[in-house]
Amino acid sequence: MTKFTDHLGRPVVAVTGIGVVTSLGVGKKDNWEALTAGRSGIHPITRFPVDQLNTRIAGTVDFLASSSKGASALTYELAETAAGEAITEAGFTIDDFGGPLFLASPPVELDWHDRLALYKGGDREPASDRLLEVARNLNSLEMFDSAQFASIADRLADRFGATGLPITLSTACASGATAIQLGVEAIRRGEAQRALSIGADGSATAEALIRFSLLSALSTSNDAPEKASKPFSKDRDGFVLAEGSAALVLESLESATARGATVLGIIQGCGEKADDFHRTRSKPDGSPAIAAVRAALADAGLGEDGIDYINAHGTSTPENDKMEHMSLSTVFGEHINRIPISSNKSMIGHTLSAAGAIEAAFSLMTMREGVIPPTINYDNPDPAIALDVVPNVKREASVRTVLSNSFGFGGQNTCLVMAREPV
Amino acid sequence: MSARDVVITGIGLVSSLGEGADTHWQKLSASGTKPVIDAERFAPYTIHPLPEIDWSLQIAKRGDQRQMETWQRLGTYVAGLALTDAGIKDNEDLCATMDMVVAAGGGERDVAVDSDILAASVQRDDFDVLLNEKLTTELRPTLFLAQLSNLLAGNISIVHKVTGSSRTFMGEEGAGVSAIETAAARIRSGQSTHMLVGGAFQTEHPDMLLGYELAGYLHRGEWKPVWQRQGAEGGGIVSGSGGAFLVLESREHAKKRGQRIYATLGPVASGRARRGKDELAAGIGKLLDTIDAPENGLLAISGASGAHKATATEKAVIDARTDIAARAFSTLTGHLKEAQFPFAVALAALAVANSAAYPPFEAGEKAFDGPLKSVLATTIGYHHFEGMALVSASD
Numbered sequence: 145m146t147k148f149t150d151h152l153g154r155p156v157v158a159v160t161g162i163g164v165v166t167s168l169g170v171g172k173k174d175n176w177e178a179l180t181a182g183r184s185g186i187h188p189i190t191r192f193p194v195d196q197l198n199t200r201i202a203g204t205v206d207f208l209a210s211s212s213k214g215a216s217a218l219t220y221e222l223a224e225t226a227a228g229e230a231i232t233e234a235g236f237t238i239d240d241f242g243g244p245l246f247l248a249s250p251p252v253e254l255d256w257h258d259r260l261a262l263y264k265g266g267d268r269e270p271a272s273d274r275l276l277e278v279a280r281n282l283n284s285l286e287m288f289d290s291a292q293f294a295s296i297a298d299r300l301a302d303r304f305g306a307t308g309l310p311i312t313l314s315t316a317c318a319s320g321a322t323a324i325q326l327g328v329e330a331i332r333r334g335e336a337q338r339a340l341s342i343g344a345d346g347s348a349t350a351e352a353l354i355r356f357s358l359l360s361a362l363s364t365s366n367d368a369p370e371k372a373s374k375p376f377s378k379d380r381d382g383f384v385l386a387e388g389s390a391a392l393v394l395e396s397l398e399s400a401t402a403r404g405a406t407v408l409g410i411i412q413g414c415g416e417k418a419d420d421f422h423r424t425r426s427k428p429d430g431s432p433a434i435a436a437v438r439a440a441l442a443d444a445g446l447g448e449d450g451i452d453y454i455n456a457h458g459t460s461t462p463e464n465d466k467m468e469h470m471s472l473s474t475v476f477g478e479h480i481n482r483i484p485i486s487s488n489k490s491m492i493g494h495t496l497s498a499a500g501a502i503e504a505a506f507s508l509m510t511m512r513e514g515v516i517p518p519t520i521n522y523d524n525p526d527p528a529i530a531l532d533v534v535p536n537v538k539r540e541a542s543v544r545t546v547l548s549n550s551f552g553f554g555g556q557n558t559c560l561v562m563a564r565e566p567v
Numbered sequence: 568m569s570a571r572d573v574v575i576t577g578i579g580l581v582s583s584l585g586e587g588a589d590t591h592w593q594k595l596s597a598s599g600t601k602p603v604i605d606a607e608r609f610a611p612y613t614i615h616p617l618p619e620i621d622w623s624l625q626i627a628k629r630g631d632q633r634q635m636e637t638w639q640r641l642g643t644y645v646a647g648l649a650l651t652d653a654g655i656k657d658n659e660d661l662c663a664t665m666d667m668v669v670a671a672g673g674g675e676r677d678v679a680v681d682s683d684i685l686a687a688s689v690q691r692d693d694f695d696v697l698l699n700e701k702l703t704t705e706l707r708p709t710l711f712l713a714q715l716s717n718l719l720a721g722n723i724s725i726v727h728k729v730t731g732s733s734r735t736f737m738g739e740e741g742a743g744v745s746a747i748e749t750a751a752a753r754i755r756s757g758q759s760t761h762m763l764v765g766g767a768f769q770t771e772h773p774d775m776l777l778g779y780e781l782a783g784y785l786h787r788g789e790w791k792p793v794w795q796r797q798g799a800e801g802g803g804i805v806s807g808s809g810g811a812f813l814v815l816e817s818r819e820h821a822k823k824r825g826q827r828i829y830a831t832l833g834p835v836a837s838g839r840a841r842r843g844k845d846e847l848a849a850g851i852g853k854l855l856d857t858i859d860a861p862e863n864g865l866l867a868i869s870g871a872s873g874a875h876k877a878t879a880t881e882k883a884v885i886d887a888r889t890d891i892a893a894r895a896f897s898t899l900t901g902h903l904k905e906a907q908f909p910f911a912v913a914l915a916a917l918a919v920a921n922s923a924a925y926p927p928f929e930a931g932e933k934a935f936d937g938p939l940k941s942v943l944a945t946t947i948g949y950h951h952f953e954g955m956a957l958v959s960a961s962d
Contacts, residue, residue, distance in 0.1 A: 196699040251673050251716040251737060254777065256698060263685045271682040272773035276612075280783045280801075288781035288950075293672060293716075294738030298951055301839060309837035309952050311745045312738045314671075314717040322734055326749070333756045350698055358708035418667070418733035420724045423634060423712050432730065554712075554721030556733045 146566060148398040150412070151445035154332040156566055160405040161236075161393030163229030164505045165222050166492040167203035167386055171229055176509055179517040180538045184370035184491050186384050192350045199362040201369040203386025203493030204348045211346075214255040216290035218346025222389035222498070223247060223300055227342055231304060234393035235405055236338075238304065241393075243338035245306035246326040247297045248319030250347040250497045254291045296344075306340060316552030317457070318416075319343060320390065320500030321560050325414040327394040337399040343501025344389035353385055359424060361461060373494075374521035375458035375487035376465050376533050383459040386493030390501035392508075397566055409508040410563040412545070413444025419555030426467050432557050433471035433549070440547065440559035441475075448476045451483055451561070453516055453541070455507045455548040456533075458487025459494050468549065469529040484541065486519040486534040500550035504560055507546040511564040516541050570819035573751045573832040574961060575916045577653025577814030579645040579765070582900040582910075583615035583807055588652060592917045595899065598926045602899045604790055604805075611787040612780075614770050615807030615901030620644060625651075631726050636675040636713040637808075642767035643722045645810035649763065650727055653814035654826055659728065661824075666731040666759045667720055668750050670742035670766035670905040674714035676774055680705045719767065729763055740870065741837070741952025742766065743908035748835040748954065750815050760820040766905035767810030779804055784874055784949055792929030793873045793895035794882060803873040804949055807901020811910035818961075830919040832912065833941070833957040834858040840953060847877065851884045851947065854955045860891075864937025866924050867893040870911040870946030872902045881947045891943070892935035898928045908954055911944035915958035918942045922960075 150156050164171065167185030168178040178185070186203045191212060194200040208225070210217040231238055263271060265278035279287070289295040297310035315322045320343025327339035356362050363382040365372035373384045392411075400407055417435035421427035441450065457468055473480050488506050495502055510516055515538050522535035548560045578588040583603035585594065594600045606613040622640055625647030626632050632640060650656035655665065684701045691697045712718050717735040724730050736742040736749075746764050753759040769775065779785050779802070787801035796803040821828055836857035840850030867885065871878045871893075885893050896914055897903075903910055918924060919942050924935045941959040 193693070193695045193699060195696045196703050198703075249737075251714075253673060253676075253714075254774070254781075257694075259681070260685065260688060260694060263688065271685045272678055276773060276777055276780050279777055280780045280785070283781075283783045285782060291778055291781060292739060292950065294741050294948075294951055297738065298839065302841070309741050309745055309839045309954070311736055311749070312742070314715075314735045314737055315733065316715070316717050319717075326734075329753070329758065333752055333758075335752065350695065351702055354699070354702045354706060355708075355711035357703070358706060359711065416732040418720075418724045418730040420728050420730050423718060423721055423725065552717070554715065554718045554733075555724050555730075556717060556721070556735075 156397040158397045161230035161234030163226035163391040166388035186369045205387040215347040223344035226389040226391040230391040240305040245310040246323040248323040248343040315556035318550035318552035318558040319497040321550040321558040338395040342391040343498035345497040375460040378526040380460045384493035388495040390505040412563045413561035415439025430471040436557040444561035454485035456487045457549040490520045572818040575829045577649040579648030579812040582809035617808040638769035642719040649812035662728040667763045668746040669720040670746040671716040740948040744954030761816040765812030765909040768904040770806040792898040803875045828961040830916040835956040837954040867943040869893040870907040871895045872949040874949035892933040908946040915942040915944040
């Protein structure tokens with residue numbers, strides 16, 4: 145008989161639907177084919193001119209109808225596309241999901257082109273007064289919505305029939321994992337039988353790129369875009385800005401079983417720990433990341449020998465990969481030598497607010513398919529990082545459990561433990 | 568009463584009226600307190616400005632202060648007030664195990680750089696290239712961090728060492744509702760013992776006004792109290808700078824450390840009425856049912872924004888419930904956006920703790936001499952989302 149509660153007596157949370165969009169394509173099938181073939185989605189930027197820019201490559205999603213319509217419109221379409229795939233797979237009515245929505249998405253700002261349009265609509269000085277005057281006369285609900293933080297989730301809740309007040313959240317690069325964690329917690333507390341967790345990020349604008357550039361966070365390997373993201377390599381020189389989305393339908397195992405749904409995996413544990421060290425750098429001793437991993441293992445009821453594969457945060461920045469290696473070595477001790485660890489970001493880049501959700505989706509597929517996607521561009525290993533990174537070529541393996549790491553700017557760290565089957 | 572009841576043990580408040588829980592209680596419980604307003608700086612809009620603040624009282628390092636703009640500084644400062652009030656500030660163990668949910672919008676853009684780009688655009692037909700030129704040379708690298716929504720929480724971790732966990736909810740008033748609702752749920756389920764929850768809003772920046780004015784939501788012309796703005800020029804909202812943070816604890820945790828309890832945070836309810844389909848009045852009614860609002864006389868701390876439609880709907884529902892006496896605090900503080908609901912809950916807790924009602928904040932509000940065992944806090948978002956909580960005496 146299947147046990148519907150976990151080691152702490154809480155409802156077991158299953159995944160019954162998965163949707164994903166990255167620069168590699170729309171949907172699980174295309175993404176999985178590309179990912180296991182070791183193909184990169186990183187390419188030269190064409191969305192905006194790259195004059196003056198140090199970084200001229202990205203993993204933008206250029207093939208959706210909203211790809212050129214600004215961050216807000218694209219983020220919505222990314223979220224909607226992934227959620228549609230997930231809800232359909234789970235077998236729920238597309239416009240009557242009937243559970244709460246948790247959305248990880250980038251902070252919104254008025255698009256520069258809207259700002260410019262407002263400026264051109266009047267002649268008052270100073271410019272800031274003019275924008276206000278033109279804005280109120282124009283009274284464009286569309287422009288207003290694009291600059292409201294709650295709009296995307298509100299529209300998604302309408303589109304899919306989500307219940308209650310949808311939560312939009314940001315824990316920087318950990319956001320996608322936090323969205324899943326919030327859904328898991330709602331089910332564990334008995335507030336919901338099912339939840340829709342989405343991470344979506346379509347915010348690769350020129351200004352976003354420049355901001356990360358000014359923080360020296362981005363790779364400048366412009367000449368060979370597909371080679372630019374090289375986690376755990378000695379010559380890694382920053383992350384590659386990217387876009388994408390993933391959605392998970394989370395459901396109590398009991399509810400999923402009762403309606404005969406296919407269980408795609410289990411979210412077994414979530415752990416988090418904030419860093420108090422610095423706004424962009426993590427604590428040199430790795431203690432917050434270590435604590436987050438340990439909290440996730442404890443929440444999952446697993447020891448340091450309980451993880452078969454690690455889906456790394458693996459951003460390809462000099463600092464993250466070093467810190468992640470040290471933290472994992474500390475937590476797993478000698479076990480780390482036998483645990484394969486790979487970074488999806490080597491192929492899709494860093495999808496920021498969506499990363500935790502996309503990488504959770506790929507982790508679940510890794511277990512289901514019995515294939516570990518590689519870390520590509522591993523041509524020049526960093527001798528200081530002794531890990532089995534599943535270099536360059538996919539690997540068949542029976543994977544029962546995965547740890548997925550997400551470590552954010554601003555010190556927000558979230559780790560998820562997923563399992564192929566209920567314990 | 569249960570060990571896992573959620574109790575409020577710390578309150579941090581800043582508004583144009585001043586800083587601190589006690590200051591706000593003194594000013595708001597006295598009759599005839601006048602709003603502090605500035606009708607000049609952002610004319611034709613009136614705002615409630617920040618009071619003078621000595622940031623170093625809560626943010627000791629100048630370096631930390633410099634890394635933030637006013638919004639993050641304000642939030643970090645108010646969080647510090649709440650931690651101090653709860654006797655947790657500088658208690659390393661309690662801070663390191665404390666969970667946090669921050670309701671946040673975005674931080675301040677550089678007006679000078681933006682204006683310069685717009686001015687230069689007149690001479691150019693390659694705006695996107697101009698953007699690259701200007702942004703790569705004129706943006707301050709650290710400004711990005713001062714704008715990031717989740718960096719208010721990040722700064723609270725850095726300055727106050729609150730590191731149990733850190734989550735940031737975004738989305739105007741609804742973010743504040745969800746933050747408190749989620750924090751309370753985590754304590755009730757035993758998932759957390761003590762939490763820091765709240766938000767801040769810094770309105771004294773043209774982009775913060777623009778956020779409202781893109782849909783014409785701001786009140787213009789002569790200042791009026793919240794319930795009296797219907798039909799006046801503009802959209803009805805007068806915004807303010809300020810913030811509210813609460814320390815929430817399980818009753819057991821608070822008692823064990825002998826901490827004073829302001830009040831118990833009872834049921835918290837949230838909703839997403841589809842306003843285009845005129846569901847708001849029914850939605851507000853449903854929230855009242857969900858939290859099981861007492862029907863024998865109830866003081867309501869209303870977060871009404873003044874936005875014409877939402878405020879008129881809230882007023883109609885409240886007026887129909889003749890036993891409810893509402894106090895729209897935005898008359899005295901201005902609309903605090905993400906901080907609105909935490910502010911409402913804080914004021915409700917102060918009334919309960921002092922066993923005294925606030926006098927009417929404007930002429931039309933009813934006198935109240937009913938029971939103060941429970942006080943209602945409401946926030947009906949100016950554009951979407953709504954929430955309520957019932958705050959009750961601790962024993």
